[in-house]
Amino acid sequence: MTEYLAGALILAGLLFFIAGSIGLLRLPDMYSRLHALTKADNVGLGLLVAGLAIRAGDPLTAMKLVLVWVLVLGSSAVSAHLIAQRARHRERGAWNP
């Protein structure tokens, strides 16, 4: 039973990754590509981690996997913010109050 649940979660995560990659290739604008990539990949990784945590066995390994997901969330959010901010500054100039 847990095997099927874990397999379903991992498969759902893979689908989100595929959706994010298709968005990366097909969306027109850099900002929309960043948006698709960050959001879809983070959800996909979360589902993947959930499926792997169910299969893990002991709670310590599961918590380590969740920690990996939290770190990826934080760093990908900050990277996307930095990339978008830099592109924006190059288009319009830096914010000058």
Place this chain on the structure above:
Amino acid sequence: MFTEQVIYGLAGIGLFSLGLRMVFSAGALLRRVLAINFAGAGLFLLLIAVAYQGTGAVPDPVPHALVLTGIVVAFSATALALALGRRLRELSDDR
């Protein structure tokens, strides 16, 4: 002899010859340093493929130690090469 060994070993040999080919013809210094890094990665693949003993047995740790030191030394050499290139550019700019 395991299939993983053959597959990854041949991939390593391919990467090594690819890197070696591009070292002589790539143009900018950064490209050639990149090619050397790829060639090094190919050699590491070859070493670790030889050290692999199958999913049941433990692998041979001696090539692992060699590759570990190799990774760190490759980084140091890359840093020195890029610093030399930067200095060379500065000196040529002053001319």
Place this chain on the structure above:
Amino acid sequence: MEPIVWMLIDMLLAVALVALGWASLASKDSRRAVVLFIGFGLLLALVWVRLRAPDIALAEAAIGAGLTGALLFSALGDEAGASPAGEQATAPTSAPLWHGVLLTVLSMGLAIVLGIAFVYALGHADPARLADEVYVNLADSGVSNPVTGVLLNFRAYDTLLELAVMLAAVLGVLALGPARPGYPASGPVFLALTRWLVPLLIVTGGYLLWAGAHAPGGAFQAGALLAAAGVLLRLAGDPAGGLPRGVAFRGLLVAGVAAFLVVGLAVMLAGRPFLDYPVNWAGSLILAIETAATFGIAATLVTAFVCGRPEQRPEKHRLAANARVQPRVEANGGERS
């Protein structure tokens, strides 16, 4: 899972590796080549796990992909600011076409010869390996992780020389000129990430250092994590990347080599050969050397990334001071100066 599925996965990974290498070396844009190299490094870390080499996977992800990628990115900035005269000095003149064809033919020939030799050697390998001697003597080495045992005990001399090679490279980098200019103090978002990540990196580095005796880990991986923390600090606005100044800086750089030499000569005073640890001291001596080597490796990697002697910082707590003071002064039109 059936072996045929694993073989398909292996072939996919191997083809992806070579394809990434080709794409990176063949692309016209330097930035794209560096990004593809970082992706290649991460895929290679996956392959190391597949080949049952977790220590190398850790080192590859941290140093091979992460730190080398960051180093190449900061070197991209050098190229962008170069004048045509400077660019000409480091780029060779365009070669005739038959050079490229000859090189391709030669490298393909080399690949074929090496491939045939490799497959033949795999089939006719000598069953007696060094690994057997390692596993026989591992219990006396003071650690239970065989890679750490080989690195820090059986082949400790090689590791000492390797740390000396790193020191020589960083001395070369220091001798070549001042560091690259630092970055301006970053905005609050990146600063918040740095405030969380740097302590986490330090703690994880300490854990890897301790765990290296019985699990994948060790001085190199721990040093790489500390170096990553230093790179983060430099990107957030500290031009020294967390490195100290003066004597402390020089002491950190030589820490690994010095620890090895001190331990090696101390056992000589006890009447044993150089670096031949007594069996019941081996574990503690290895831990002591690894601790010093962690700091030395971290300082060396950050100095190589900074590409020179770290700048003198004007005042303490520069990161926090810049982030808090500057916007307020600007918003009030400089009234509060």
